[in-house]
Amino acid sequence: MRVSILGAGAIAYGLAAYLAGSGHSPTLWSPSGQRTRALAAGELLKATGDIDATVLVRIAKDCTDAVANADVVVIALPAYGHKMVMDAAAPHLIDGIPVIISSHCSFSALYLSKRLAERKVSLPIVVWGTTLLTGRQLGPTEVHVTAIRQKLDVATLPFSYQDQGHELCTTLFGDRFVQRDGMLAIALSNLNPQNHLGIALLNLTRMEKAEQWSQGGNVTPAVGRLIEALDAERLAIAAHFSIAVRTVREHFSLSFHVPMGTVSEMNQEMERQGRGGFGPTTIESRYILEDVPFGLLPTVLLGKLTGKPAILHESGVSILSAACGRDLKADNDILPAVGIEGMAKADLENLCRKGF
Secondary structure, eight states: OEEEEEBOSHHHHHHHHHHHHTTOEEEEEOSSSSTTHHHHTTOOEEEEETOOEEEOOEEOSSHHHHHHTOSEEEEOSOGGGHHHHHHHHGGGOOTTOOEEETTOOTTHHHHHHHHHHHTTOOOOEEEESSOSEEEEEEETTEEEEEEEOSOEEEEEESGGGHHHHHHHHHHHHOSOEEEOSSHHHHHTTOOHHHHHHHHHHTTHHHHHTTOOOBTGGGOOHHHHHHHHHHHHHHHHHHHHTTOOOOOHHHHHHHHHTOOSOOHHHHHHHHHHTTOOOBOOSSSSSHHHHTHIIIIIHHHHHHHHHHTOOOHHHHHHHHHHHHHHTSOGGGGOOSHHHHTOTTOOHHHHHHHHHHOO
16 A cells, blocks of 8 residues: 655654555655655665664655555654644545544544545544554664554544544554544543653653663652553543543553563563663653643543543643743644533544544
8 A cells, every 4th residue: 555654753764664564655754854855865764673674765745745645644743743744734635545643642633634624525534542663763764663562552533434444554554453432532542641741750850961861761660650640540531431441551561562560660671671762862852842732731631521630640731841941731732723622521522433
């Protein structure tokens, strides 16, 4: 299949390498065009780690070119780029061409649904609870893939496309996808923001001083307990919606192939295996700039809507905003456009099944 990936970071590069190695034809589109210049000039994309491949990847000259040549479109960039990329792609998307959001957060699928409804375009929007893989970009033509997840939560908007979306993901990326009960379940399944809050908040000076530090090794028992307490808030909100979601312990075990234990124990095992990874070296990290406004804030809103306040999540937003000297909530450009704040629970549930 011809798969156009809108994005040019580590996740986009890893997806392109995976797809090319599986016999598909990936195209990359970089919104700025800067990261893909070498690839556009004919250099090969090299993947190391859990993917070992050197592949040729087509580079789209613009978003119109990327979308026009695609059987499937994948949005794979940080959430603070979702609205910009969706605005660029929406005028060119046509009926029936699926869009995958890797990974979904801040109800961005609803924003895309709203833009498509304005044009009376109908297509499946497939949402993932997290990314297929983890890794780091080593340069303009190289990515190191740290892990490929064994299991990945997926749902499709509108819900009537659910089976079609699951089948598509399996065709492209293998038998690893677990269907969840609609987009609202996925909105409560992205664990990265809560996990990164615990990691960043309790290692903030390491980030600010640009130290090289082990992320897994520094998920100490105290950090692990904070992450588990954050997880309890998320699980309480999911239970209020009668939604089954994966726990943080299940997430670490299935994502990183370690025996079930406490969050700290599993991260220490990842470190012993040499897969603990390195933490951010700046507070201008996506752990803060993406995960706080686009990950934590939606959970805070859902907590207020359900009467299950996410106190730790909300405190994390306030503390990191103070530490960064800016109102991180104001960076979210998706939630105001979707308008879920103050929405009745039944109306939100219906919107997350049918879209606009």
